[in-house]
Amino acid sequence: MAKPTGGFIWYELMTTDLDAAARFYGAVIGWNISATSASEGQDYRMIGRSDGGAAGGVLKLSKDMIDHGARPVWLGYLHVADVDAAVAAIEADGGKVQMAAMDIPQGRIAMIADPQGAPIYLMKPIPPADQPDAESDVFSVDQPQRVRWNELQSSDAEASVAFYKSHFGWTQEGEMDMGPMGKYRFVQHDGVGIGAVMPKMEAVPHSVWSFYIGVGDIDRAVAAVTAGGGTLDGAVMEIPGGEFSVHCSDPQGAAFGLVGPRKG
Known part of the structure; x- marks a missing residue:
């Protein structure tokens, strides 16, 4: 997952209906969205490309999220060297914390809104143990399904x-x-x-x-x-x-x- 800091390394769809999203994006993009969750405690499914790579993830919006104003949306993840330091610097520059920094098996993440209000994730990823030099390829200037x-x-x-x-x-x-x-x-x-x-x-x-x-x-x-x-x-x-x-x-x-x- 490593890449020079500051780049987009993951994309996530938050939605109310994961099965419908799988059918829709499968037909439109050619993706294969997993039928089962990749995470305990929440319904989070991986987006697979035709070449076997990953294109991102899909998170089901819970009732609590919806009650607090969340709506279906695509969000990006930006790679940072230190999530907590990045959050502090962004807050000092007028940004807002939307989700406090937390650890997940894939790394440490937080969600912020920039000073103009656009939400985005920050992430310090942990590369797979068997691929310590792995780089994210979810963004490409010319390839389909990315x-x-x-x-x-x-x-x-x-x-x-x-x-x-x-x-x-x-x-x-x-x-x-x-x-x-x-x-x-x-x-x-x-x-x-x-x-x-x-x-x-x-x-x-x-x-x-x-x-x-x-x-x-x-x-x-x-x-x-x-x-x-x-x-x-x-x-x-x-x-x-x-x-x-x-x-x-x-x-x-x-x-x-x-x-x-x-x-x-």
């Missing part, structure tokens, strides 16, 4: 860029002018373009991360979204490089994106 783009809609995009540069060692090079919507600022980690930060759109209630998942055929995947009870939150759009992307919501309401080529 997250390929991380996009933050922020109530203060400039401040968000400064925050992630300061706490996670990101860089910000390049931008795209979106006219009245503002600038789409590209961000990099360890020399790789990992996503972008943009001003929050008016219809979005609060700052939030969105994750675009790679597919082999965007039109096939879009058809599976609608056939499976999901919705498209906009039109399929061509992006630089000749591929296409679209923002969607799954049947339980978790937002996500798709990116991939058009084969037709």
Whole structure:
């Protein structure tokens, strides 16, 4: 699971219906979501890729979580060298703790909201005993069934860029002018373009991360979204490089994106 600190090393879907999520994402992405929990005390299932690797996990929202305002959502995990120190530094910089630091078999984690309110996990992972040099491959710039783009809609995009540069060692090079919507600022980690930060759109209630998942055929995947009870939150759009992307919501309401080529 090791990677240079500051990168995305895991993704997690929180949802109200794990079996429905397994059917939906299996049809749309090609994932195989386990039918049994990988954790004691909560229903947490692993997301498997066609190549045998892991793409992330799915957590069932408990009644208590829902009663406290939790809703279906995709969240990312950022690798840090020291969870407690990172939490303290983020709190001092205006962030908020959403879930206190705790140990799990895979490492130490915490959930924070950045100063603009976007939630994200922090994690210091423990690599498998038989693979001490293992690296996470849940993010890829070009492979299907992995997250390929991380996009933050922020109530203060400039401040968000400064925050992630300061706490996670990101860089910000390049931008795209979106006219009245503002600038789409590209961000990099360890020399790789990992996503972008943009001003929050008016219809979005609060700052939030969105994750675009790679597919082999965007039109096939879009058809599976609608056939499976999901919705498209906009039109399929061509992006630089000749591929296409679209923002969607799954049947339980978790937002996500798709990116991939058009084969037709």
